[in-house]
Amino acid sequence: MTTVGIPETPRLESTLLTAETKREYLPELLAYLLLILAFGMTGGVVGGLAGLVTALVWYKVGNPFAFAVGHLLLIVIFPHGIALSTFVLVELAFLAVLIGPLVRARFRVLPILNSILCTLLLLGLSWFIIHRYSLWLATVLCTGIISLCLYTIHRHGLITLGLVSVESDDKRVETTETATQSTHE
Amino acid sequence: MRLTHRLWMICVLAVGLAVLALIFARPVLLAGAVMISVWILTRQYLFVRELSKVVDSLSVSQTPSLTNLRTEDSSIVTFRATLEEPSPLQLHLEAGIPPAASITQLLELAIGPGTTEQTQTASAEWAVAGTHQFREPQLTASDGLFEETVSMGTTPAVTVEPRSPRNMHVGVGGTRVPLVQGEHETGRTGSGLEPAELREYVPGDTAEKIDWKATARLATPHVRTYETETDRPTVLVLDQRSHLAMGPAGETKLDYLREAAMSIAASTRQLGDPLGQLTIGDEGITSRIRPTSGSGTYTTIRRQLLELEPTLSPTNAQTGQTQYGPQAATPKESSDTQRDVHRQHSHSRTNPTNALEKLGTDNSRFTDQLKPFYENQTVYSTRIRNDPFSSAVESILNDRWGNALTVLCTDDSNPTELKTIVRLLRANGNTVLVLLAPTILFESGALVDAESAYDTYLSFETLRRNIDQLDGVSAFEIGPGDRLTSVLTAGGADK
Numbered sequence: 001m002t003t004v005g006i007p008e009t010p011r012l013e014s015t016l017l018t019a020e021t022k023r024e025y026l027p028e029l030l031a032y033l034l035l036i037l038a039f040g041m042t043g044g045v046v047g048g049l050a051g052l053v054t055a056l057v058w059y060k061v062g063n064p065f066a067f068a069v070g071h072l073l074l075i076v077i078f079p080h081g082i083a084l085s086t087f088v089l090v091e092l093a094f095l096a097v098l099i100g101p102l103v104r105a106r107f108r109v110l111p112i113l114n115s116i117l118c119t120l121l122l123l124g125l126s127w128f129i130i131h132r133y134s135l136w137l138a139t140v141l142c143t144g145i146i147s148l149c150l151y152t153i154h155r156h157g158l159i160t161l162g163l164v165s166v167e168s169d170d171k172r173v174e175t176t177e178t179a180t181q182s183t184h185e
Numbered sequence: 186m187r188l189t190h191r192l193w194m195i196c197v198l199a200v201g202l203a204v205l206a207l208i209f210a211r212p213v214l215l216a217g218a219v220m221i222s223v224w225i226l227t228r229q230y231l232f233v234r235e236l237s238k239v240v241d242s243l244s245v246s247q248t249p250s251l252t253n254l255r256t257e258d259s260s261i262v263t264f265r266a267t268l269e270e271p272s273p274l275q276l277h278l279e280a281g282i283p284p285a286a287s288i289t290q291l292l293e294l295a296i297g298p299g300t301t302e303q304t305q306t307a308s309a310e311w312a313v314a315g316t317h318q319f320r321e322p323q324l325t326a327s328d329g330l331f332e333e334t335v336s337m338g339t340t341p342a343v344t345v346e347p348r349s350p351r352n353m354h355v356g357v358g359g360t361r362v363p364l365v366q367g368e369h370e371t372g373r374t375g376s377g378l379e380p381a382e383l384r385e386y387v388p389g390d391t392a393e394k395i396d397w398k399a400t401a402r403l404a405t406p407h408v409r410t411y412e413t414e415t416d417r418p419t420v421l422v423l424d425q426r427s428h429l430a431m432g433p434a435g436e437t438k439l440d441y442l443r444e445a446a447m448s449i450a451a452s453t454r455q456l457g458d459p460l461g462q463l464t465i466g467d468e469g470i471t472s473r474i475r476p477t478s479g480s481g482t483y484t485t486i487r488r489q490l491l492e493l494e495p496t497l498s499p500t501n502a503q504t505g506q507t508q509y510g511p512q513a514a515t516p517k518e519s520s521d522t523q524r525d526v527h528r529q530h531s532h533s534r535t536n537p538t539n540a541l542e543k544l545g546t547d548n549s550r551f552t553d554q555l556k557p558f559y560e561n562q563t564v565y566s567t568r569i570r571n572d573p574f575s576s577a578v579e580s581i582l583n584d585r586w587g588n589a590l591t592v593l594c595t596d597d598s599n600p601t602e603l604k605t606i607v608r609l610l611r612a613n614g615n616t617v618l619v620l621l622a623p624t625i626l627f628e629s630g631a632l633v634d635a636e637s638a639y640d641t642y643l644s645f646e647t648l649r650r651n652i653d654q655l656d657g658v659s660a661f662e663i664g665p666g667d668r669l670t671s672v673l674t675a676g677g678a679d680k
Contacts, residue, residue: 087216115227119219139215161240
């Protein structure tokens with residue numbers, strides 16, 4: 001799928017959050033500094049280096065890859081499992097990285113609040129289910145919740161932009177109901 | 186909402202982390218997947234918010250310079266998009282040009298970050314007649330991760346009329362007169378359905394004519410008579426020779442004459458009269474339909490009239506140009522038709538030359554009476570043989586329908602020939618309606634010299650009057666009313 005008129009920049013980010021000057025990257029730089037400190041505090045020198053690598057990945061290809069590499073490196077740093085306090089500290093640093101670019105957004109308050117809420121909710125729920133039930137269930141549940149959220153925003157967008165009418169959906173429901181009734185009769 | 190390939194890559198990354206978390210039983214990787222998912226959710230939300238704002242603040246217009254035009258005309262279409270304030274989204278707009286229009290270049294606008302207004306123009310040619318509604322312009326917005334297409338903007342309509350005679354004038358000396366006729370009365374009584382009168386019986390009336398109820402009521406024998414019902418055959422004689430092609434496309438002499446002929450055909454159909462047709466090209470008859478009143482005949486004649494095109498003159502045909510027009514006769518058809526005409530002519534009419542030879546040098550009173558008549562006929566006969574138009578017209582004289590109306594549609598390019606043909610038609614007892622297209626109203630640049638144009642029109646009017654004065658002949662001018670008004674206005678101003 002082609003993207004209309006968007007230059008393919010190596011760092012992956014929405015044009016809505018692209019900084020025009022280097023100074024505008026300050027929130028992200030601070031967030032990554034925090035991440036390096038968190039990694040260093042919990043993992044020592046190796047941890048610090050892992051944090052630095054994560055920051056470099058962000059610089060080269062963007063946040064999503066930095067999240068992936070950072071979490072993979074956590075397994076390397078903590079091969080026998082990670083303590084809850086360490087995990088919380090590192091994830092808070094990642095949350096700061098997540099929020100960093102949103103500071104530049106035109107509509108920033110709600111996305112920042114949503115990001116914090118969603119992250120805490122999903123991570124908390126995952127932790128709870130993993131400890132009470134299983135990792136499988138946690139994964140399935142998280143995938144389901146995220147898919148539902150994505151679809152909800154998608155439908156909200158369609159309705160807001162007038163691409164689907166609520167009336168036509170209502171009629172479709174009515175038609176289905178009528179068809180069901182006639183089948184029963 | 187569509188995902189770009191870059192976003193698909195991120196989704197795969199998130200799913201991959203979740204799968205790895207399951208495979209290696211490491212919940213930390215699931216946390217990574219959650220982080221990426223929240224990152225996607227936030228971008229999606231921002232995109233929807235920004236796009237809604239753009240849609241609210243963007244005004245898109247597609248404005249054709251002309252909304253009423255004729256086929257093959259061109260108009261300039263201006264495509265404009267204005268944003269109230271710049272947007273970080275990449276916006277691409279595509280105009281909703283109707284399929285009937287062919288444009289010189291694609292009407293597309295790209296509004297990047299920092300831009301608030303874009304305009305593009307293109308020339309559109311309209312080849313198809315009808316009302317063409319513009320589709321809503323398509324706005325495609327993207328932030329590099331998501332894409333969405335929204336229809337928005339004005340949808341004007343363009344009315345394209347076919348090139349055909351406009352402001353048609355049918356009249357005499359610049360005054361309009363109605364062309365189609367009403368019902369024709371015979372003025373005779375006989376068998377029929379419409380009661381004419383109730384009169385007293387007179388010797389000679391047959392017994393079945395006696396109205397017994399009236400006889401009983403009035404005490405003396407009475408007879409009821411009825412209006413005789415007749416059909417008046419109408420024959421359309423259309424000149425489709427090359428000089429009838431004069432005039433702008435769709436508004437030639439032939440186009441105006443065709444319109445008039447079609448209205449007469451429609452009137453004839455309404456009255457239920459038999460209708461026939463004879464079309465004559467540069468080489469002779471191109472089609473001939475004998476008068477009948479079947480609905481199929483009307484349909485055929487109407488279709489042929491619509492398809493009628495001027496033929497090529499023989500000189501053009503000899504230079505290698507093919508004869509055009511659906512009704513243009515092929516050489517075989519033409520020769521067949523001419524042979525048919527000749528056969529009818531030799532069987533039903535006395536050859537004046539042979540008659541003169543038979544009369545010889547006899548000085549009897551009978552010969553003295555007949556000789557001038559046949560001598561006059563010989564002159565006609567010679568002229569007719571040399572002129573395919575005249576010989577074609579003469580061929581229909583052999584068909585005797587009685588009280589027929591012959592509608593001759595031609596122009597004033599050959600007044601002598603025209604007079605001869607009208608006399609020929611009239612000689613057979615037909616009522617003749619002549620529709621003449623004045624050349625002066627169709628020549629390009631003829632109205633530049635207004636005085637000369639008026640003089641030419643006066644010459645035409647004299648010809649028309651001469652023909653109109655003939656017994657049983659009515660002659661009308663037919664052409665574009667606006668040009669005729671210009672000529673008459675110029676003539677009035679000079680005086």
